[in-house]
Each structure stands twice: as structure tokens, then as C-alpha cells.
Amino acid sequence: MRKGIRNWGPPLLLLAPSLVLVAIFVYGLIIANIQVSMTDRHSLAAEGAFVGFENYITLLTEGRFLHSLLNLVVFTVVFIAGTMIFGFIWAWLLDKGVKAEGVFRSVYLFPMAVSFVASGVVWRWLLNSAEGDRASGLNRMLQAVGLDFLQNSWWNEPVWGMAAIAMPAIWQLSGYIMALFLAGFRGIPDELREAARMDGASEWKLYRHVIFPQLSPIALSALIIVSHMSLKVFDLIMAVTKAIYQTEVPATYMWIALTSNDYAKASAIATVLLVIASLFIIPYLIHTMREEKRSS
């Protein structure tokens, strides 16, 4: 008995504060959130009677919410494609021995240190929707280089406007994906490349059969990270366009619901986001946990 306390006491003592905090503020609040989402608390005065899934049904049949989901999908697809493509190209170019590699790496990565609120100030200007004489930002630049026909109203376009909002996000995070891929490239033993070259593999075959399979775990991590960031996109939209209908995503819609004291709706939107996020985070975590067990 004494031995048991000696063995389990100290580790629990060190872990206890964090475990309690995580239990309350992550799991406890998630449960509380789901609870609120199943009540009729649509105003400060409302009683909060249990209504089951009613709020979810209302939400999933509401045009405005579906519009925000569609926006999120467009944003996510463009954001993921952009960061993965640029991140991969940069890492690939830098991997092959470049002079001043550190300088390139630092420049590509630095936007990550800046907040969306700060970079949003300049992107709001770059993505200014005025065209012709009043054009500034990117539209003005397109005129200057003779590509007038590419001028557009950016985020003010229905549906594809969300692709414009993804541009700052791509600017900000491609460097991060580059850093991940670069680590991946550097993790591939040179013997492996050499051996493939010895066997007479062409460059393409080398990539197809040696490099890409070795990079796939990194690509998966990168994909998970970028997509969960995408689901949470909030700061960027608030900074570039404010919370308006054209660029509405669930996170900004939730903010609008909460500021109008519609607690039930706000929590229902949040729960939908959590469910979507969990769909790929939980498998990822389970996968990581299994790897752990195997290696320990």
C-alpha cells in the first residue's frame, strides 16, 4: 500500500493540476456547450427548456448556415491546395542545396509570426474590390502590368470570393508547410536515394517510389494541421471583411449569434464545427496513440 502511494502519488501530483483544468475547460465545457445547444435559450430572458435536436434541425435547413458551410468548404479547399503546393515547391527547391538557404527559409516562414489581425490590415487593402480609376491594391497592380481583365471584386464575388480570402491564409501558412516538408526531405536517408539511382531509377521514378512514400506521413500531418486551422478561421475574416454575409463562415456566424444573445444557436453552430473537426482529428489521434504504443 505504501509502495503504491510512493509509485503513483508523485506522478499524479504533478499531473493533477493540468488534468483537472483540461477536464473542466475542455471536456466539461464541451458538454456544457452541447447542453445549451439543446435548449431554447434564444435570448437573455429565455427559460432554457430542453428541445432536443430542434436547434440542429433548424440550423441544417437554414439557407444562411448552409451558405456559411459552403463558404468554409471553398475556403478550405483553396487554402489546403495553396499551402500544400507552395509549401512543397519551396521545400523541394530548397532541399537541393541552395546558397543562402537560411535567408529564403526565413522570408517564406516569417508571415507565420504575424497575427491575422495585423496582416488583415494590409490584405484588406490588397483585396480592395474597387476597379477602374478607383482601384487600389491588387486590382491597381493588375492594371499596371497590363492584366486589367484579371481585375475582380475579390471577396465580394459570390461563392468564389472565398478563394480570395484564402490568399492571405496561404501567404501566412505556406512557410509552415515548407518547414514540415523540408524536415521530411531531410529525414530521407541519402543511401535510399543513392540505392535507387544505382538501380537506374529515373528522377520521376525516384520521386514516385522513394521520396513521396517517405513524405506521406508528413503530408498527412500537414493536411490535418491545415484543415483544422481552416475550420477555425475567424480572425482573418473579421480583420479583412468584418463579419458580413458574403464571407460568412460558421465561426463568424457563431459570433453574430452569441452577440445577439442567441446562446442556443451559437452553441449549436459550435457543436457542428466540433463534430466536423472530430471527424478527422479523432482518427488522427488514435493513429498517433497506436504508433506510440508500438514504439514504447
Add this chain to the structure above:
Amino acid sequence: MSQATQTDLSSGVSTRKMAGGAPQQKGPRFVLGRTAKYVILIAFVIVVLMPVYVLLVTSFKPPADVNPESSWGLPLRWPWESVNGGPTGFDNWVTAWDALAPALGRTFLLAIPAALIAAMLGSMNGFVLSRWRFPHASLVFTLILFGMFIPYQAVLTPLVEMKTTLGMPSNILTLLIVHVIYGLPICTLIFRNYYEGVPIELMEASRMDGAGMLRSYASIILPLSLPGFVVTIIWQFTSAWNDYLFALFLTDVQGGPVSLALNNLAQGAQLANYGAAMAGALIASFPTLVVYIILGKYFIGGLMSGSVKS
């Protein structure tokens, strides 16, 4: 051809030391390919730096000079020269500074303690989870990790209510507590990965000498933990500094951090006053950029240890 490849958490960036030159044929095709590569890399540098150029030049233009025709151009006059006695380019910076200064102070008071406390707790957790295995340790770890990936929206409504119920103020202190709590998962992850790399013999030796767990932690592990602390503190400082979501939901502009004050300044700005907003964006980004420039390799280390196993 021998190449040494190494990756370590403290620097985060793997380095490959080229011992011998690759057996390349240096024909015209090689030269062309190399030139193309540098041209592409430099073109990307220009694109990435474009927003910085815009921020800098616009911040030094007096309102009268901010117009669509010259929006990409350099300022037309020195920043201290005014147009017909009106405001100068420097006035943008003064306006921005006046608007942001109190919030900047508050944000330091938020980000530094939030970083230190979360790092300390993360270190304790990381140690237990990596070196003092107990049944279901990986499950506990995974449950903690989940907190890192949740969309924070899923806890915001109850969090706002909790704040009201407990009568917590809309200020930095409330935000500090929240940043410590939601910083725990990533700090735990970083330290756990870091301690996995500490030789197990060190622990066993101290155990042999009869040291209990707390003793081993304090006298063996903590002194070794400096690189782990640097990474977590940078990470936590940057994310607390840059946070907007929690700040918006839990504080107000009067008592909130710099992200709120900056957004307030910028959203109020019309086209004519973009200069002040851009100066403000530069001022608000300055601390994290300094961290990035001085401690860049550790910054990358923080980013990497959030995702890649060392």
C-alpha cells in the same frame, strides 16, 4: 559521397552537411536549371514580401497622399513634411502609437506570464508522461492532446457564461487564465517529445540513488530542460500575443490586448487613414517579429514539435 543528416528538436531544422560535392554534370543544362531555380525562389521572395512593402510605404504617407493612383508608389515626400500644414507621414505612427500603447503594455503582462506558467505545467506533464509511465499513460496523453485540436468555438459559449457567473472581469487576468489552460496541451506535447530524447539512464541512475520522482524532476530533469522551455515559451508568447478570438469574446477594447486595439483602429480607418492602420499593424507585429528574428530557429522548433516527432 557521405552526408550526415541530423534533426534535433532544439533547432527544429534539420541540417545536412555536404561532405563531398554531388557528382553533377555541369553542362549548360545544369547552369540553366540552377538559374531558373534561383529566379523562381527570388520571385517567391518578392511575392511574400509584397504586403510588407505596402505596410511600410503606406504607413509613411500623409492622408492627403493616399490615393488609388499612387497606391503602389513610394511616399511623395519625406515623412516629416506635411501637405499644406496638414498631418505628416510620421503623424500616422504617432496616432497608431497613441491608440495602441496601453494595449501593448497589457499584452506583455498577458503573454509573458501566460507563457511561463503554461511552460512550467507543460514541463511537469511532459516529464510524467514520458519518463514515469503509468497504466494508460498514452490514453491520458491523447485526451490532453485533443484539447489542442478542438475548435475553440466549442467551448466559447459556456466560457463566456462561466466568466459572467463567476463575476470575472473583462480584462487581461481572465485572458491570462484562459491562455494558460488552452496552452497546456501543446506545451505538454513539446516537453513530452523533448524528454523522450533525454537518456533513460540518467533517470535510472537517480532512482538507484534513492531519489523520488519529485527529486529527480527538480535536480536532473529541470536543469536539462532549457531548450524545451525556450521553444514552449516562444510558442506560447506568440500565440497569446496574436490571439484575437478569446480576446474578442472575453475582454473589451478598454481592457483588452493589442489585437483588439489594432482591429478597433483599423476598422475605423477609411481609405484616407490607411496609413495609421498600417503603422499600427507594424507596431503590433513588432514584438513577435523580434522574437522570430532573434530566436528564429527555436520558433521553427516550436512549430515543428507541434506536429512532427523528433
